[in-house]
Amino acid sequence: MALGMLAAAQGVDPAQLLHPPADSWLTFHGDYSGRRHSSLKQITPENVAELKQIWSFRTGNQQIKASPILANGILYITTPDNIWAIDARTAKQLWHFQNPPNNAFHIGHRGAAIYKDTVYLTTPDCHLIALDAKDGTVKWDVVIADSAKGYWSTNAPLVVRNHVLVGVSGDFDNLPGQLKSVDADTGKTQWIFYSTLLPGMKEPAGAAEPASGGATGGQMWNTGTYDPELNLVFVGTGNPTPVLNGTMRPGDNPWTCSIVAVNPDTGKLAWGFQASPHDTHDWDAAEVPVLADAEFNGQPGKLLMQASRNGYFFVLDRTSGKSLLTVPFATVNWSKGIDAQGRPIPNPAKFPAKDGVLVAPNESGATNFRPPSFDPKTGLFIVSAQDGYGIYFFKPEHGAYGWAGADYGVAGRAFLRAIDYRTGKIVWNHPIGDGAGTAGVLTTDTGLTFSGDVSGNVMALHSSDGATLWHYNIGRSGNAPITYELDGKQVLLVGGGGSLYAFALP
């Protein structure tokens, strides 16, 4: 513990986030690329079957849906209103901070962020709290959105230099989508990017003007990625509101269901790409915009890839936002084709209707919050996917506020699915049960894919063909596994239920 405290006192230089050391996992995604691909090589396809649980840590609290972060030998794990600091060597709690009870939604929490000697926690009631990484004392506490209006936050902030980027959620009310940059040292707001605006709302200086056609929404609840060369942050935006009633918000409703590229110093929009123009099915494009520098069509490419909740896999040129590839990766029946800009064209026959329409995917989507992984060695983008169907209803009596309609999932099948990023072809498809998965994906350089099935098994698969090499039942997989090397030992860390489970070779 003394060692841990000493190390923590050194702090995390934000420049370290550009090249995270092997004994760390400094951000929600592990690094800025969102690839969740580790270069660690101790655990291999040959020895992975020997993995043993080396410790577990019980929060005694709600489900862990967060990715832990690890800095200077201390793990930080969150649930709504809570963060724990754990000595990564002894699995002993160093401190625990609890936000006061509040009325906002407590559906889950994605994780913390770190900068120098400060750890950042968003709360359901939309506070951003800066805590001393050593002892958990509050340095400052600022409000990032008005939770009384219906905003809440599950967000794991993204730190870029001295910017702490935080997003919020808010689907049950007609609220503009906002991403806020907060000064890492002082908590002062630096800028706000609005993906949509309330009618008549004045945009703040520096923000791009979206012409959202009367839509609100487009919440940026997931953690973005960052390209230091382009100095652009890439974030996925959520669905428009009202959610199922599209009649009062004509047009494409930018920048809802979009990937946006924003300058982290100014909050200015560089470009936007709409994954679902005029969405009426709650299909956020908030899924991780994964970055890779890789060959595409014989040319070196600065790529951005997203497996989107609407069932399409997108590859974009991230310098411009121009589409390179749009291919379905799951069952879809809502589109009439792909337009010249690479966007699926919604079929009005599949808009929610009074007598109901049968739509694939269902509301929970072809994928969702579960982070995918890109393995640059195999060129495989591996995602927790669902083939599912739902029925969608809308009639004028449902109104134009919040959900404004009704929808019911019918059935779904869950898979881990490996997509060739060059073609969108499914290279392998590993069934993980009925419904939708809850676990994200981690890949490693030795050719391993770690994830979970719907029955609570943590699994190691062969990345090249999806064959199962190891499994261990923890009751429920909560989020993507992470890995790091500490004192010469590679550790696999998974959240399940209210606990963290650590695995290593004997």
Place this chain on the structure above:
Amino acid sequence: MQQTLWFAAAVVIALGVGLAQDSTDQAVNQGKAKGSKGTNAARGTNARGRGAPRDPTQSPASTPEPKTVTPQTYPAEQVQAGEQRFVAQCGFCHGRDAGGGETGPDLMRSELVAQDLRGDKIAPLLKQGRAGQGMPAFDLSDADVNAIVAFIHDQKTKSEALGGGRRSVDASDFATGDASAGRAYFNGAGGCSGCHSTTGDLEGIATRYRGLALLERMLYPTAGRPAPARPKATVTLASGETISGTLASQDEFTIVIRDASGDRQMFEKKLVQYKIDDPMSAHFDQLGKYTDADMHNVYAFLDTLK
């Protein structure tokens, strides 16, 4: 109809003897969708014998809102406290007003809520959850549980006074199909008559289910009466002995069979041969074949079976 779950070739070479133990502590994931909740009900809650099958009137919005059996009132302060806890813990799925949210049912239409008296049914459900249907167990103090119960009943009292439903889907909304075209599809292209009979299992179905409940049951039945056909499973041990029964649960690694005596037996898949016939996979496949017109026509046809 021979269908296999999960694997096209669900037969593995026998190597040894299966393990005979229970798997009740395996959590079943529900994802976020109402669909996954329903899907897993068949293989989660029912298969494990946890609680009664979901009553078909419990969530569908088209059925009348069940009346509170025993009217109850609660102090305003408790209702207020309950609202705070409810919104925070339950609101995302069930809606801030308990009238249905992003993933969970409208509690105003819940039979369990209608029958509840001062938490005798709601409190145990909160504490245990419904693993098979996506509802987690909540670790709440008795005071919080009681307050949430108070809020739900208070909302229900108000809702019964107002009538209607925020996210209602009425049986009359569905009156767009052509019953004769539906009959033709049922007996022809849809292949429904291969497993179902209008004078057998579906006789009088429209008297038991209306509106959304009937549509949901038609698309993918998960519970209710008659109970949807459960997958049949047969395991062959290395010794040649076979165990047959209904599939209680399975994952990639284990299979649990409820045998003729009602016992559940668990086997490690890699150590046995096994075969699963799941009639429900035909329903899943059909979801990819229906046009919306087919769906509405078959619904209209089933709605004539009174």
